[in-house]
Amino acid sequence: MRRLPVFFVLDCSESMVGDHLRQMEDGFQAVVRTLRGDPHALETVHLSVIAFAGVANTIVPLIEVFSFYPPKLPLGGGTSLGAALDALMAEIDRSVVKTTPDQKGDWKPLVYLFTDGHPTDDPGPAIARWNSRYARRASLIAVGIGKDTDFSVLKRLTENVILFEETREGDFSRFVNWISASVVAQSKSLGEGLDSQTLPDLDERFMKIVKDPPPALADVACVTLVGRCQKTRKPYLIKYERELQDVATLDFKFEVPIYRLTGCYPLDEDYFAWSDTRVVDLKVNTSDLIGAPGCPHCGNATAFAVCGCGKLLCINGPEEATCPWCEKQVTFTPRPASEDDGFDVGRGRG
Ligand SMILES: [Zn+2]
Ligand SMILES: [Zn+2]
Known part of the structure; x- marks a missing residue:
């Protein structure tokens, strides 16, 4: 046969x-x-x-x-x-x-x-x-x-x-x-x-x-960030998708991309085995990202706390936490909104 x-x-x-x-x-x-x-x-x-x-x-x-x-x-x-x-x-x-x-x-x-x-x-x-x-x-x-x-x-x-x-x-x-x-x-x-x-x-x-391939878009279609739950140590993935926003002035009109939260998904540990381990330095400024999710593993209020080691973890508001990536003690304090002009975090390769 x-x-x-x-x-x-x-x-x-x-x-x-x-x-x-x-x-x-x-x-x-x-x-x-x-x-x-x-x-x-x-x-x-x-x-x-x-x-x-x-x-x-x-x-x-x-x-x-x-x-x-x-x-x-x-x-x-x-x-x-x-x-x-x-x-x-x-x-x-x-x-x-x-x-x-x-x-x-x-x-x-x-x-x-x-x-x-x-x-x-x-x-x-x-x-x-x-x-x-x-x-x-x-x-x-x-x-x-x-x-x-x-x-x-x-x-x-x-x-x-x-x-x-x-x-x-x-x-x-x-x-x-x-x-x-x-x-x-x-x-x-x-x-x-x-x-x-x-x-x-x-x-x-x-x-x-597709007969004639359309030109590739200059900016990325989505931004993904990987974090770990502070309580369960399990990984999760935060995904933002590009949206074009009209910006109009008196003289002209143009579109700027913003990235809006689409979800936060629990990951298996085998995510790391399927990932490219080459070191890359892709950064995104958090002020370009709209929306911060809660933790999909433990329900903590935000999955978007950044440790000094550069990795993301979940926290439940201003508190002491142990980073599940580097094991250091970190203290999160509330920040006045006036100082909140964003900071850089590493993003995924897509
Ligand atoms: Zn958590
Ligand atoms: Zn850390």
């Missing part, structure tokens, strides 16, 4: 925290449900999942649809697209059966790559290797989630670059249905002896083929 290998390569970087990651996890349930209901797909399709943030790893090795169990997705700092492609190529080498004079190998693999950001490593060498040795042997569909994706880097990988943008409730599940349909269509065309790759029609309301 010739298999149709399908690889999902998923961006699990900080900017995906919250809705996007949960929607991806739910999306797998829906894809698997559809594939199990289709006789061609059930027979031929095998699925594999590779996740990437600061590092990339296979989290589900190639397995038949029948035995596939949707994984819990990790979260980490960084968007190492080069590492993701290296992991994909290694997985293809390891698990896809090649055609030889003695045996019919697997069908041409399908790859769905999802990302919402800009690479934080140098993907150049991996892209070159993909194009010279793998591009003809696999069909790659690259999906950018939202306009802040670096589409020009995706265009260097494949002609099939799709922008997905959620404009209404339910668009993500409609999009997941499209993914399932494209896998089913592929397995059907194999059943009919066609080895060609055709994409089902796109629903233009929330997805379109």
Whole structure:
């Protein structure tokens, strides 16, 4: 039996925290449900999942649809697209059966790559290797989630670059249905002896083929900060998203970006294992950030207290605290509002 290998390569970087990651996890349930209901797909399709943030790893090795169990997705700092492609190529080498004079190998693999950001490593060498040795042997569909994706880097990988943008409730599940349909269509065309790759029609309301990549935006789409709970020592992630604010004077009008709080999410300790450990010095001034969350672990009033070591912790108002990062005693005193012109904190790589 010739298999149709399908690889999902998923961006699990900080900017995906919250809705996007949960929607991806739910999306797998829906894809698997559809594939199990289709006789061609059930027979031929095998699925594999590779996740990437600061590092990339296979989290589900190639397995038949029948035995596939949707994984819990990790979260980490960084968007190492080069590492993701290296992991994909290694997985293809390891698990896809090649055609030889003695045996019919697997069908041409399908790859769905999802990302919402800009690479934080140098993907150049991996892209070159993909194009010279793998591009003809696999069909790659690259999906950018939202306009802040670096589409020009995706265009260097494949002609099939799709922008997905959620404009209404339910668009993500409609999009997941499209993914399932494209896998089913592929397995059907194999059943009919066609080895060609055709994409089902796109629903233009929330997805379109990217022909000319739009210029990348100068400022970052979101700012993320990592802290630790003083009481439980568990990590959390604070996320701010860019909003453009109109500033008008008598003479002219322009837009300035501000970053508004979208949420504070509890993290697992494995966040650090999925993060890029290279030291970077990305700073953000707190006066650009609107809103301060409470601690998602212990309910302390603010998750936005900064220790002398530069790390964030939660406190419940002016008090003595032990920093869960450096173990020093810190005293937080109230500050008069007049002195409050912001200070710099280290931010994540996105
Ligand atoms: Zn706490
Ligand atoms: Zn500290």
